[in-house]
Amino acid sequence: MDPYKLLRNILPDVLVDNFDIVNFEKSSERFDIWLDEKKVLLREERKNKSIISYGFGDYRRIQDYPIRGRSCFLHVRKHKWLDKSSGEIFSYDWDLSDYDGTNLNAEFVSFLKDGD
Numbered sequence: 001m002d003p004y005k006l007l008r009n010i011l012p013d014v015l016v017d018n019f020d021i022v023n024f025e026k027s028s029e030r031f032d033i034w035l036d037e038k039k040v041l042l043r044e045e046r047k048n049k050s051i052i053s054y055g056f057g058d059y060r061r062i063q064d065y066p067i068r069g070r071s072c073f074l075h076v077r078k079h080k081w082l083d084k085s086s087g088e089i090f091s092y093d094w095d096l097s098d099y100d101g102t103n104l105n106a107e108f109v110s111f112l113k114d115g116d
Contacts, residue, residue: 030071054082
């Protein structure tokens, strides 16, 4: 069994494709899943040698839909990048047009669209 097939049925595809699960906890009341954005530059920036990895932002806790009668909390953090030529520190915002009409909650959409 491919665990990613299972994850695709539990978590939004945008998370499975672009974030790594770094921790998971289960209690009698809730699931907590920690996710870090993958260290991948967008295609148009891969050739720009002045852009380097700059760690992560803070975790944002987002309550997702319950799983098996337990609350589900996603602890998600985005990768930060430094453009050495300008000194700008940035994070990517995500184009969610592919997810229009899906069950992504508003807090999660806001997090993915926020560029810092």
